[in-house]
Amino acid sequence: MQKGKPKPKGSVLAALDVGSSKVACFIARVVDDDGTFEVLGVGHRPSQGVKNGIVVDLDEAESAIRQAVHAAENMAAAELRGYPLREVIANVSGVHIRSEGHSVDVQINGHDITDNDVLRALAHAQEHAATNEHELIHTIPTFFRVDGHDGIRDPRGMVGQSMQVDAHLVTGERGALRNLATSIERSHLDISACCVSSYAAGLACLVDDEIDLGCTVIDIGGGVTSFAVFHAGYMIHCDCVPAGGKHVTSDIARVLVTSVSDAERLKALYGSAIASHTDESDMIDVPALGENERSKPNLVPRALLIGIIQPRFEEIFEIIRQKLTDTGLGKIIGRRVVLTGGASQTPGLRDLAQHVLDKQVRLGRPIRLHGLPDAVSGPAFATAAGLLTYASEHTAEMPAEIMAQVRPESFVQRAKLWLKENW
Ligand SMILES: Nc1ncnc2c1ncn2[C@@H]1O[C@H](COP(=O)(O)OP(=O)(O)OP(=O)(O)O)[C@@H](O)[C@H]1O
Ligand SMILES: [Mg+2]
Structure with a gap:
């Protein structure tokens, strides 16, 4: 499992880091199969309305976001052919974030383990984490065991009776996530995914x-x-x-x-x-x-x-x-x-x-982003840079993607899903 294939060469992605000190927007293009990017536009402005990583004033946050995004759009205008940005990947930060592990078992019954078996396990794990107050941000499979044998990095294609998956689930308070989303959406931007700030910083800087x-x-x-x-x-x-x-x-x-x-x-x-x-x-x-x-x-x-x-x-x-x-x-x-x-x-x-x-x-x-102007190539911009890598290589850890792709296995599960979707 681990990181997936990067998005195809030429794909353009935009990252928005809403921080307590500054808001930064990076627009970049995938240039290599190893997941490196070339910068097309950057914008950053002193932050307002954000305290300890959490949006506390929607109007102020919106204004800083709008200015940072406009600056990045202007710099990337030729590449965007005059169109405004439509969606960004955003960072999430603050003490409301929870990180916990869940172990789930799924029956394989002797067939080859497929992508869908892994998705079924992750979807099952997700049921434990999302509550009325908390929304899922990441679902990361960290460990696989097939019929009790561990040390398996990628179980797909293996044969077994049962598979156990340890998943690292990261959630955030719905209120805090909603306020962040509102301050971004008011700038006519959709959020394609969210990523925890420290995770993004690691994806940008670690070898x-x-x-x-x-x-x-x-x-x-x-x-x-x-x-x-x-x-x-x-x-x-x-x-x-x-x-x-x-x-x-x-x-x-x-x-x-x-x-x-x-x-x-x-x-x-x-x-x-x-x-x-x-x-x-x-x-x-x-x-x-x-x-x-x-x-x-x-x-x-x-x-x-x-x-x-x-x-x-x-x-x-x-x-x-x-x-x-x-x-x-x-x-x-x-x-x-x-x-x-x-x-x-x-x-x-x-x-x-x-x-x-x-x-x-x-x-x-940041080490995976080429062409960054000196002023934004330092450690303060690690989160913004890592959001691009997350969006490019880690879609399989996005809870919504997992739910969109999983197919129920049994007739009963299919019926349950049908009822859920139609009633
Ligand atoms: N050269 C420097 N020496 C010491 N501190 C610095 C330097 N440059 C910036 N800082 C400090 O870094 C902090 C801002 O860091 P950063 O831009 O990573 O924050 P942020 O991402 O906006 O906030 P957060 O992640 O906490 O929501 C400020 O407190 C600033 O004083
Ligand atoms: Mg930060």
């Missing part, structure tokens, strides 16, 4: 060996730090911590009593997640809140700034370490961590993550 051997992607954005665990070719777990770079900025503004925009500037210019021996002697000038004209500088040691930044990131990594332990996945989580998201650019953050998580840590950036 195949990392996805196979076990790796955790931690996407540190503005309002949320989301993470996804990959193993044996699949995403097997995802979760998040509702804090990110914006929280660091407001910590700085509060402690140094300066404006949020000055705090953001100080963070970008002098910030670090790890202290060094010169920090006590290096002095930085902090504009005091509300004072437009300043007679003398307000100098504070750089060590004070780092002393604000470090504990916040340390806390985020400690929560992630605990959450990873709580999954009970043990060693299969692997020793590798890849950091993405805008805040991963904080100097020293890689070392801090390595220290707290006790893993090998590297910084990630």
Whole structure:
């Protein structure tokens, strides 16, 4: 199983990453059978109306989305032949997302296992996850067993009496998903599929060996730090911590009593997640809140700034370490961590993550998308880039696709489906 064949060469796809700090839209074309893309248009704007990954103000979110999409459409105008974008694949983020595993058995009765047997198993697993409050986002088969034999990557074509499938089901709260959809649809765009932000970041930045051997992607954005665990070719777990770079900025503004925009500037210019021996002697000038004209500088040691930044990131990594332990996945989580998201650019953050998580840590950036302008080729754009890969290669994990393709096996099941569809 695992990833499917990419969409045919020449297919044009559009991704929309609605984040807490920025909204980004990428339009790209599949250029190779290995799933690489060429960029046709990009647009990004500071986000509004999004908090901790969730849309909290429809009008504001709609306006940022509209502007980012227009900018990308304009850049890709020649390729789109003047037509507006019709559909996008969108990211989903926030604490409402749940990740859980379900194991289901289906009877094979001695025939060859077909695509439809796998679909039947997944459709059956989906029944466990969707509720009145939660909607399915991903249905990922992670493990197959045929007549008790495990270690099977693709059961299709094998013969057996029964097949067991472990599925990783990811759901999100219907309300949060609805608000995201409304803010996008108001810009006259359909959503072709949704993908969890950290999953997309992993699809954009991980090499195949990392996805196979076990790796955790931690996407540190503005309002949320989301993470996804990959193993044996699949995403097997995802979760998040509702804090990110914006929280660091407001910590700085509060402690140094300066404006949020000055705090953001100080963070970008002098910030670090790890202290060094010169920090006590290096002095930085902090504009005091509300004072437009300043007679003398307000100098504070750089060590004070780092002393604000470090504990916040340390806390985020400690929560992630605990959450990873709580999954009970043990060693299969692997020793590798890849950091993405805008805040991963904080100097020293890689070392801090390595220290707290006790893993090998590297910084990630999109690797499957050619022609990205420098300004949008960094780790903050990993999610947008990965949404394209998800749309191209992972349609088999989309719950609606599974339901659309599955055929009921028995007469009773067919009758049930007929009744469901017609009454
Ligand atoms: N060079 C940098 N050094 C440190 N932090 C940075 C840098 N560049 C951006 N950031 C921080 O990255 C954060 C934004 O990251 P990103 O663009 O990934 O967020 P987002 O995707 O909009 O939000 P989220 O995923 O949380 O909903 C901001 O808090 C910003 O301060
Ligand atoms: Mg993000």
